[in-house]
Amino acid sequence: MQYDFDREINRKDTQSAKWGVIQDPGNPSRWHATDDYYGEDRVLPLWVADMDFPAPQPVVDALVRRAQHGIYGYTIRTAAHDRAVVDWMKRRHGWAIEPGWIVSTPGVVPAVNFLVRSFTQPGEKVLVQQPVYYPFFNAIENNGAEILSSSLILDRDRYEMDFDDFENKAADPATTLYILCSPHNPVGRVWTREELIRVGEICLKHRVLVVADEIHADLIYRGVTFTPFAAISEAMAHNTVVCTAPSKTFNLAGLHTSNIIIPNDRLRHRLQQTLNSCGMGKWASPFGVLACETAYREGEPWLEQVMAYIEGNLDYLQGFIDEHVPDIRVIRPEGTYLVWLDCRGLGLDKWALKHLMLGKARVFMDEGFIFGPEGDGFERINIACPRSILQDALARIRRAVTG
Numbered sequence: 001m002q003y004d005f006d007r008e009i010n011r012k013d014t015q016s017a018k019w020g021v022i023q024d025p026g027n028p029s030r031w032h033a034t035d036d037y038y039g040e041d042r043v044l045p046l047w048v049a050d051m052d053f054p055a056p057q058p059v060v061d062a063l064v065r066r067a068q069h070g071i072y073g074y075t076i077r078t079a080a081h082d083r084a085v086v087d088w089m090k091r092r093h094g095w096a097i098e099p100g101w102i103v104s105t106p107g108v109v110p111a112v113n114f115l116v117r118s119f120t121q122p123g124e125k126v127l128v129q130q131p132v133y134y135p136f137f138n139a140i141e142n143n144g145a146e147i148l149s150s151s152l153i154l155d156r157d158r159y160e161m162d163f164d165d166f167e168n169k170a171a172d173p174a175t176t177l178y179i180l181c182s183p184h185n186p187v188g189r190v191w192t193r194e195e196l197i198r199v200g201e202i203c204l205k206h207r208v209l210v211v212a213d214e215i216h217a218d219l220i221y222r223g224v225t226f227t228p229f230a231a232i233s234e235a236m237a238h239n240t241v242v243c244t245a246p247s248k249t250f251n252l253a254g255l256h257t258s259n260i261i262i263p264n265d266r267l268r269h270r271l272q273q274t275l276n277s278c279g280m281g282k283w284a285s286p287f288g289v290l291a292c293e294t295a296y297r298e299g300e301p302w303l304e305q306v307m308a309y310i311e312g313n314l315d316y317l318q319g320f321i322d323e324h325v326p327d328i329r330v331i332r333p334e335g336t337y338l339v340w341l342d343c344r345g346l347g348l349d350k351w352a353l354k355h356l357m358l359g360k361a362r363v364f365m366d367e368g369f370i371f372g373p374e375g376d377g378f379e380r381i382n383i384a385c386p387r388s389i390l391q392d393a394l395a396r397i398r399r400a401v402t403g
């Protein structure tokens with residue numbers, strides 16, 4: 001089946017977070033509900049990471065059939081579901097996992113919170129690489145640990161890990177956990193096998209447990225290869241908790257289903273204990289597990305098409321910015337539909353930049369500094385939308401910058 005990603009679909013009355021709430025341009029700590037989805041003056045929301053595209057048709061059909069059944073009682077994850085996850089990891093990523101390694105959580109962010117709680121003591125340090133997905137910060141601090149950043153280095157247009165700094169920080173006896181973001185949100189790097197081996201070996205040497213957040217693993221551009229961290233070696237597998245989900249891949253975030261894959265029995269039981277202590281982990285959401293199984297079984301043609309479309313959006317964005325707004329630099333991602341824009345050439349402080357983009361251009365992106373101070377002067381734009389919306393957003397940015 002051929003999908004039409006050009007079609008703008010009104011998300012009004014769907015309780016969409018992306019479209020339904022907006023930050024106040026004058027006071028970014030305030031948010032308000034909006035009803036303006038179509039007006040000339042509407043704000044274009046290109047912030048939170050969901051797509052403005054419907055999920056694969058087989059998923060929609062399966063959910064409709066399930067909804068029409070009418071009974072939504074307590075639900076279990078079936079062997080067929082787990083088999084679909086196992087097959088997906090093998091087919092798409094060459095990673096052989098066992099069904100018994102899977103632990104379900106209602107999302108990767110909840111999982112990261114549970115993992116910090118399970119594997120750190122109060123006051124211990126958790127290593128991250130800023131700029132990075134900011135809910136990691138809350139997960140660390142809300143569970144009594146401390147954030148320790150080994151910041152990424154921007155070398156021309158490419159972010160690199162700083163291995164010497166990383167090793168110094170991993171060697172701190174208080175550092176017990178590392179959250180790897182692979183592919184990396186927001187800078188779009190798909191870490192190479194060599195890079196992953198280097199950080200992995202440092203973690204093994206200094207007994208730092210790795211949480212590999214691989215939620216974006218399926219969203220990889222042509223010519224780039226994703227390496228599952230735990231597939232590198234037996235030793236890495238036993239020192240790693242891998243967070244996966246069908247939610248970014250197939251636009252299912254609202255269904256709150258993720259699969260945490262843990263080859264090591266001790267680590268898996270520890271997480272399971274934490275989940276039990278919160279009264280969680282026994283039942284599943286009927287729509288979540290069904291969507292996951294169906295997407296992993298039948299969603300591949302959609303995924304191939306959506307990635308080709310998003311890559312077209314990326315080319316359009318790059319061409320437009322290079323030609324019309326040369327003071328902004330596109331950090332071209334290797335994966336994810338999130339693009340990191342270096343706006344430092346505009347010479348604005350972070351609030352002036354926010355005001356320019358949200359107040360004047362009326363384009364709502366995630367401002368770079370929320371990903372850590374290294375992101376100051378950057379914006380993160382979500383390009384998983386019909387091209388017409390992206391074109392409108394870029395034209396607005398051009399007018400706001402040059403007008």
Ligand SMILES: Cc1ncc(COP(=O)(O)O)c(C=O)c1O
Nearest residue numbers: 049107108109110133185213215
């Ligand atoms: C790196 C990363 N992890 C986790 C999430 C969200 O996970 P979930 O919606 O499953 O809690 C996102 C969403 O953008 C993300 O970028």
